[in-house]
Amino acid sequence: xxxxxxxxxxxxxxxxxxxxxxxxxxxxxxxxxxxxxxxxxxxxxxxxxxxxxxxxxxxxxxxxxxxxxxxxxxxxxxxxxxxxxxxxxxxxxxxxxxxxxxxxxxxxxxxxxxxxxxxxxxxxxxxxxxxxxxxxxxxxxxxxxxxxxxxxxxxxxxxxxxxxxxxxxxxxxxxxxxxxxxxxxxxxxxxxxxxxxxxxxxxxxxxxxxxxxxxxxxxxxxxxxxxxxxxxxxxxxxxxxxxxxxxxxxxxxxxxxxxxxxxxxxxxxxxxxxxxxxxxxxxxxxxxxxxxxxxxxxxxxxxxxxxxxxxxxxxxxxxxxxxxxxxxxxxxxxxxxxxxxxxxxxxxxxxxxxxxxxxxxxxxxxxxxxxxxxxxxxxxxxxxxxxxxxxxxxxxxxxxxxxxxxx
Amino acid sequence: xxxxxxxxxxxxxxxxxxxxxxxxxxxxxxxxxxxxxxxxxxxxxxxxxxxxxxxxxxxxxxxxxxxxxxxxxxxxxxxxxxxxxxxxxxxxxxxxxxxxxxxxxxxxxxxxxxxxxxxxxxxxxxxxxxxxxxxxxxxxxxxxxxxxxxxxxxxxxxxxxxxxxxxxxxxxxxxxxxxxxxxxxxxxxxxxxxxxxxxxxxxxxxxxxxxxxxxxxxxxxxxxxxxxxxxxxxxxxxxxxxxxxxxxxxxxxxxxxxxxxxxxxxxxxxxxxxxxxxxxxxxxxxxxxxxxxxxxxxxxxxxxxxxxx
Numbered sequence: 001x002x003x004x005x006x007x008x009x010x011x012x013x014x015x016x017x018x019x020x021x022x023x024x025x026x027x028x029x030x031x032x033x034x035x036x037x038x039x040x041x042x043x044x045x046x047x048x049x050x051x052x053x054x055x056x057x058x059x060x061x062x063x064x065x066x067x068x069x070x071x072x073x074x075x076x077x078x079x080x081x082x083x084x085x086x087x088x089x090x091x092x093x094x095x096x097x098x099x100x101x102x103x104x105x106x107x108x109x110x111x112x113x114x115x116x117x118x119x120x121x122x123x124x125x126x127x128x129x130x131x132x133x134x135x136x137x138x139x140x141x142x143x144x145x146x147x148x149x150x151x152x153x154x155x156x157x158x159x160x161x162x163x164x165x166x167x168x169x170x171x172x173x174x175x176x177x178x179x180x181x182x183x184x185x186x187x188x189x190x191x192x193x194x195x196x197x198x199x200x201x202x203x204x205x206x207x208x209x210x211x212x213x214x215x216x217x218x219x220x221x222x223x224x225x226x227x228x229x230x231x232x233x234x235x236x237x238x239x240x241x242x243x244x245x246x247x248x249x250x251x252x253x254x255x256x257x258x259x260x261x262x263x264x265x266x267x268x269x270x271x272x273x274x275x276x277x278x279x280x281x282x283x284x285x286x287x288x289x290x291x292x293x294x295x296x297x298x299x300x301x302x303x304x305x306x307x308x309x310x311x312x313x314x315x316x317x318x319x320x321x322x323x324x325x326x327x328x329x330x331x332x333x334x335x336x337x338x339x340x341x342x343x344x345x346x347x348x349x350x351x352x353x354x355x356x357x358x359x360x361x362x363x364x365x366x367x368x369x370x371x372x373x374x375x376x377x378x379x380x381x382x383x384x385x386x387x388x389x390x391x392x393x394x395x396x397x398x399x400x401x402x403x404x405x406x407x
Numbered sequence: 408x409x410x411x412x413x414x415x416x417x418x419x420x421x422x423x424x425x426x427x428x429x430x431x432x433x434x435x436x437x438x439x440x441x442x443x444x445x446x447x448x449x450x451x452x453x454x455x456x457x458x459x460x461x462x463x464x465x466x467x468x469x470x471x472x473x474x475x476x477x478x479x480x481x482x483x484x485x486x487x488x489x490x491x492x493x494x495x496x497x498x499x500x501x502x503x504x505x506x507x508x509x510x511x512x513x514x515x516x517x518x519x520x521x522x523x524x525x526x527x528x529x530x531x532x533x534x535x536x537x538x539x540x541x542x543x544x545x546x547x548x549x550x551x552x553x554x555x556x557x558x559x560x561x562x563x564x565x566x567x568x569x570x571x572x573x574x575x576x577x578x579x580x581x582x583x584x585x586x587x588x589x590x591x592x593x594x595x596x597x598x599x600x601x602x603x604x605x606x607x608x609x610x611x612x613x614x615x616x617x618x619x620x621x622x623x624x625x626x627x628x629x630x631x632x633x634x635x636x637x638x639x640x641x642x643x644x645x646x647x648x649x650x651x652x653x654x655x656x657x658x659x660x661x662x663x664x665x666x667x668x669x670x671x672x673x674x675x676x677x678x679x680x681x682x683x684x685x686x687x688x689x690x691x692x693x694x695x696x697x698x699x700x701x702x703x704x705x706x707x708x709x710x711x712x713x714x715x716x
Contacts (some may be wrong), residue, residue, distance in 0.1 A: 242491035
């Protein structure tokens, strides 16, 4: 037992003398947290589009059309830029912008003169949502212009074609509109069809999760996989430096030596867990419940993953082969087990396969712990399963180190 | 202290060690001499418990290394051929770890560390990481790690390979000191002069077999190896040849005008009779050089080939 603690202390000391490697390992989740925060921020992500408007008419009416894209809620979704026609075409061709709206010269005159008016809309095919919204807004504008023409077209045409309208013309038009509005008032006031708009209020007990927060558990377990890979590879250094052989010729046991390694790895994984949770909370804004349990879970799962990869190393005849095999396993587990991409973003077929991966199982328990949903009995069983698996891998690893790896 | 009986270690169809039997005693430096690949390291591996013998029996300090491995290893200190050190730890941290692995506790560990650091002359750089050490310093630390728990048996596997002359002298002095203090030292080397100057008894090994063993004098005698006596002077060649021919066990290799080379066992004891015979033949001897037979020449005679590195 004493030798086990000495071995753990030795491995911790070795890492302490190599702070760069230690920082790279422990700092992985911190870096991932920083990147997620930089990409997605702490708030829920809101899409924002760019509407390019080439206004060749430059009239009051064309200005109203341009203004329509930034009215009320649309203003939160779109940025409008006035551009010359050529620049607008170039920019939309190169994918810079959600849509290009071209208001041709004579648009205003056509609308007021009940002639056929047109607005040309060019959308960006590489975007899916924003161009559709721009198209919808433009359709509403066109329909509005048509209604205006139907109701007031003759008058507008007369006024615009004959210079300053006479008082009699204005009075006659006013009386006609008054009769028109009186006739339709019964439909409008009150409205025959009442539309009730009910906005779904956010549930105060349910937080909106941003993309960074959704990816945070996956990224944490990806860091666990990479760290386990790096730590397991150290057994080749022990072999190359003959320190493993020296252990065998002492009265101490290989189990003590490996036990020390596992103990040290648990501490390192716990440190990784603490850094990961802190970066998740403060950089991404993730809600973390059961932090202590989460750290213990990361340490336990990291220890098991370390033992699995270390055992795998003992089956290889050289370090290069071991690195390739470990890489293959880590990448496959990472891809399928929801560490590179959350399950929510994976195709159903892959998700069904991926959920059988051991890291996926661990990741789902981790999410439960973070969300505070973990059932204590089930969690205890999960811890027991992980520690049991670690013990099995440990026994096999100690035997292989002593009787196979050194020969 | 070390008893090896009919040791065999087979890898596939190759016998790395084949029927090796020898005994090394307390206070003795026992040398295993042979070229690379002779089976020296395999023998040490079996004695230290690193390798399991295919056949035969090994006892260290009265404990069977297979059946009672832990007790057998407790008596042993091993200085492996490779530098078995953590180069990312300091010398003290290395010694703490390896001392702990040998079961040393706090106070004795602390004392042991101070002692071996002084012995190896590393106390000034004890807090530096080993990767900053020179090759000779690493060798000395490697030695210190094997010596730390004051073992009754010290297994040294070519400890001076790649060591600068100064460190080499220091290491050899340390080994002599340990033997003088009662430690049984098993020393493998392929350096003839090191074995000659250091070892009390020597076993010569080749292709896994022990082909001879004994003290240096016994080995020479066992092989009938002769010393060479080179003489210079003024004499009548024919008269000298006749005078020498009357002496027993003296072989005249060449004799000419003013110089002669004689081959004889134990030449230093034969010098008076040789000088008397030459004097009676009227020879005026101006110079005499005696060259003892070396392990190198013994090895050539035993194996028919030179000792390869």
